[in-house]
Amino acid sequence: MQLDNASVAQLREWESQLTEQYQAILAKKLNLDLTRGKPSAEQLNLSDAMDGLLQGNYIAADGTDTRNYGGLDGLPEAKQLGANIMDVDAANVLVGGNSSLTLMFQVMLTAYQFGLKDSASAWKNEGDVKFLCPVPGYDRHYTVCEQLGIKMINVPMTSTGPDMDVVESFIKADSSIKGMWCVPKYSNPTGVVYSDETVERIAKLGQIASANFRVFWDNAYSVHDLSPNAPKLASILEATRRHGTEDSVVQFASTSKITHAGSGVAFVAASAANLAGFKKFLNSCTIGPDKVNQIRHTRFLPTKDALMAHMGKHAELLNPRFDAVLTALGKAFDGTDLGAWEKPVGGYFVSFDTRKGCAKETVRLAAEAGVKLTPAGATYPYGKDPEDRNIRIAPSVPTVPEVVGAMEVFVTCVKLASVKQQLASLA
Amino acid sequence: MQLDNASVAQLREWESQLTEQYQAILAKKLNLDLTRGKPSAEQLNLSDAMDGLLQGNYIAADGTDTRNYGGLDGLPEAKQLGANIMDVDAANVLVGGNSSLTLMFQVMLTAYQFGLKDSASAWKNEGDVKFLCPVPGYDRHYTVCEQLGIKMINVPMTSTGPDMDVVESFIKADSSIKGMWCVPKYSNPTGVVYSDETVERIAKLGQIASANFRVFWDNAYSVHDLSPNAPKLASILEATRRHGTEDSVVQFASTSKITHAGSGVAFVAASAANLAGFKKFLNSCTIGPDKVNQIRHTRFLPTKDALMAHMGKHAELLNPRFDAVLTALGKAFDGTDLGAWEKPVGGYFVSFDTRKGCAKETVRLAAEAGVKLTPAGATYPYGKDPEDRNIRIAPSVPTVPEVVGAMEVFVTCVKLASVKQQLASLA
Incomplete structure (x- = not known):
């Protein structure tokens, strides 16, 4: 036809x-x-063995009693699980509750309202705030921006990721652009994996963007390969370190499509400065995440191989x-x-x-x-x-x-x- | 001496x-x-049997597969658990994640930034926002106000609750007062239980306060009696219904000091209008709460008697x-x-x-x-x-x-x- x-x-x-x-x-x-x-x-049946896995042992490797309050940024072994999923260092990981979307909202709220660095760095101080949205993309990302009154600008997706010529020219032309949404591996919905060149160019955006620019790197499908010969996503963390732009990217992931959806553990990976800014915010709204669920997950998926x-x-x-x-x-x-x-x-x-x-x-x-x-x-x-x-x-x-x-x-x-x-x- | x-x-x-x-x-x-x-x-040992309790049965009473996404406001049986704890109707309960403090922050953020009714009702539209704080009180409540830039005014605690003469005169004199913190039963830290008269007068504050006034009723110790002859807290929900002020109070509780602290289930109880406004906000930042943990709790504490x-x-x-x-x-x-x-x-x-x-x-x-x-x-x-x-x-x-x-x-x-x-x- x-x-x-x-x-x-x-x-x-x-x-x-x-x-x-x-x-x-x-x-x-x-x-x-x-x-x-x-x-x-x-x-979901694949993870049913998680219930009952603890066998009365609620103590984490570092001696933490997971049944009690505290531990704002998660257990060390849960950070390692996040590191295994996101292909980053455990030191860069913060472990949240059951929802990476909540973490994305919270990080964006912090950046917009309170500042990830300090109150002077809050986006709201600069009037209009815009975000680049590779399209088609994930509707829940857009809802976060809409809730906070952040204007969204479409950027076309290609088979190697967002059209980086368009991205770079928008950013150079408009200092009110404060970030970009990315689903870098098996992008929702196109299924594209960002090419090495795309990752490299995104890592360099921090050099041309206005202050406090943040890429929201939602690596929701990082280990969700359909084939053992899966394409490998280049490390954005390493690339930003090479380019001196480590603060310009915040990464997200969760176990929702690994174990039980909505009853899993979510992660942020970011620079030490971004994590410190975010933890300051978190301290105002929680005593800490569900550590019993964290240890349940780390016992179920103790190594990268098991994962x-x-x-x-x-x-x-x-x-x-x-x-x-x-x-x-x-x-x-x-x-x-x-x-x-x-x-x-x-x-x-x-x-x-x-x-x-x-x-x-x-x-x-x-x-x-x-x-x-x-x-x-x-x-x-x-x-x-x-x-x-x-x-x-x-x-x-x-x-x-x-x-x-x-x-x-x-x-x-x-x-x-x-x-x-x-x-x-x-x- | x-x-x-x-x-x-x-x-x-x-x-x-x-x-x-x-x-x-x-x-x-x-x-x-x-x-x-x-x-x-x-x-904490008292609740260790929760792990393994599900025995492979993850299906809620209404047929919901708790292992999958969705259910923004919680399972029906989890609402009933919240109702048992807070002494309210299940229809007034929304079930959150592991932290009532997070729910308090989120409700206050919604009231301040987005409006619990609509965007016109947001406190931020009115410039200065103040909150009454019975003292001594709970430091984490104050942190929430500080994070949002809400000014706090001390109100003395008495052996029957906050000094209501002071509360009423502040509210009549200053329309920028948008709410009050309360820990009505075994108040943190004085241990006082609000008298029936105090509850009644708090329920009537909505009649004299400025628009969008909200009492944050943190019923953290509602079932934490040290004696079977525990004093009974009057129902603020019933009192507000009698006085036509149902929207003026939002209640909170959690299982944190019932089962495992920080790994429990948290609840909001509020009027239909407040719940609708809050759910609109929640929809922007989560797909839903951890329903597996909800069902784990409802199987462990199936009735008020068991609780x-x-x-x-x-x-x-x-x-x-x-x-x-x-x-x-x-x-x-x-x-x-x-x-x-x-x-x-x-x-x-x-x-x-x-x-x-x-x-x-x-x-x-x-x-x-x-x-x-x-x-x-x-x-x-x-x-x-x-x-x-x-x-x-x-x-x-x-x-x-x-x-x-x-x-x-x-x-x-x-x-x-x-x-x-x-x-x-x-x-």
Whole structure:
């Protein structure tokens, strides 16, 4: 199928065939869901042994009784778990509660309202504050900015990460830009891994950006490989050390898609100065994190090898689901002008770009046919995809046959929406 | 001992005797600690069975898989646990993470920065914001206000709660007062339980206060009775309903001093409007709380009876420690003019008021003699006890013989500091 050069007659014929296919799907009264970027019950089962693991031993390696108050920045062994996940030094890690999103909010609140360095460094002192958002991206990042009144600027994603020419020119032109969101490995939703050159250029942004610039490096999928030959993400921490910009990046991760989602442990990795500023804030709002849950996690995943073996089991469950999505997309759209997508080898999503102006209609058609997709636009700041193209596909929760069934609906809806729109544009 | 009427010669004699006693204590090279308002290891043991309790059953009563994301305001059975602790309806409860202090910070941040009702209701719109702080009180409450730049005004505590005449006159005179901290049962540190009249008058503050006034009702010790005949705290929720002021109070509690401190579950109880405003904020910074820990707690403490039976075991461990403190104080100071104290029948503290200007010196003398006390002034906003009188005694962690030993030192230091100061004042 090539719509751009198709005649009206050809388009009409396709429209008629696709409408027939779509009607047949409607008759099936499906109820499938590709919206949720969360682990399946089978994946969660992998960590059920955590309950009861402590066997009455609540004492950490350094003698800390994890059952009592204190320890604002986490147990040493929990810092090491964070270091294993994020590929950083344990000394740079602070261990939080159950949510990396909460840590991101708290660090951004600190930077905006109180200052990560001191009160003079607070972004709010400078009036307008803007953040660069590689798009498509993660809607919860945007919500954090919106809550704090930080304006968001779209930056296009490429197959090697954010378009760094655009990033650098924005930053040089506008000193109110105080940071950028990044999901550097298996980016949500495109699945892209930032190239070494991209990581290098991001590490150097601190040299050209205005004071108190911070990259929020959400390494949510750092160990979420679908293959043992996974691409390796360059170390942003090492790169910033080389360039003297260590304070310009704050990293985040959690065990939410490693053990039990929402009942895990979250981490910040940052320079000593950033950690000190953040801990000053934390001290105003907590006595300390849940250390029992920390020790439960460190006993369950005591080494990097144990961690990677555990992630291998997730991959076994996720791989056939990703295969089902990518096979369906390839079969339907290879060699066509109906859409574009990356082929992720990790993470939780496949991101599909329709022809201009077809995403909303595709999502609507799929919903009517009983297949829920993430709302079109959700992957853009303010929910506004300026070209109405991007759709996020999340295949982890449904069974493989369900993914296959949902993708049949999806490709039909993409085709039908595309053909109708092309016909309308020629009318 | 009555210092006010004592002659200089008598004071000199006492000084000499007390100095001798103090020197004897110094020679013992003690190392005791009365600073920490946290459970002892024995108390923590009471909840060790929580680990392994789930036996592979992670499904909540309503079918929720607690191992996965979601459920911003908590499981129904966890709301009921909160309701059992706080003596409110489950419908008014939101279940948070491990820390009620974090919930207090978040609710105050929401009220200050974003508005609990809407953005127009944010306190920051009104310039100066002030909070009433019954003193002595809890230092972590003051830190929250300080972090947000909210000015604190001292209100004296009485044996029935905050001095309500003072509270009401402040509120009538100053519309920038936006709330008040309260620890209504076994107040930190005085151990006082607010009288029915105090609760009633606090419930009516919403009628005389300026818009968006909120009492922060930190019911941290609601079930922490030392006796089965514990005093009953009147229901502030019911009282506010009667007076049409339900939005003017937000309540907090946690299981931190019920199960494992810092690894428990925290709760907010509030009106539907306040909960809606707070959830809007929460949605910007978390996917949801740790529901596995919630279900772990609800299985461990499934009913109010189970909860109270569990608290009875805490009381068995705490009672001899409180007895040791109160016996020592009574023996040393009954009938003297050296100090005043309440006799708490619950909570974690005994609060002792020295003669004016003697608290710091008492704490210093005790520290030199190897007995750590909470720094004098810590129970006041900005760390400033204007009369330098209050000292917080926390007897839960040391053994009973240690409490006895520490109190011997304490009373000697109080006496020595008092006599020296009286001598100086006569010089």
